[in-house]
Amino acid sequence: MSERHDNTRRVIEITESDLPLHCPMSQQSDWSAHPRVYLPIDTRGEVLCPYCGTLYRLKGQPSGGHH
Template sequence: MSTTQAPAATVEVTAKDCNDNGTVFCPNPKMALWSNHPKVFIDLTHGGQGQCPYCGTAYKLKTGEVLHSGH
């Protein structure tokens, strides 16, 4: 019997989905309520991707998207 887990989801986001500081939050609004964990902010300013430390969901900018500074 195999005990491998399914890979965590990957969520592609646009620059408009990000906060002014280049972060998104997890759990995201599309996640089921039963799967909620404490809200964390995922920083996408370094390489355009990041991963939730709780559920493993990966967040990455869609190809061609560019983050703009809120300053």
């Protein structure tokens, strides 16, 4: 199954090396789909992009300083 489906939510797992997180990420095929927005990871380790609805989920727990 493809990672991208129009009009459906994508879930992308990220690691601390991807922080600070922005959407769209440079390596995504739709990197120019909307303005780049920096997203703070919440205490659950997730954040939803307000533009495209992509859910970013941090693998493991944030070590601090990236909220």
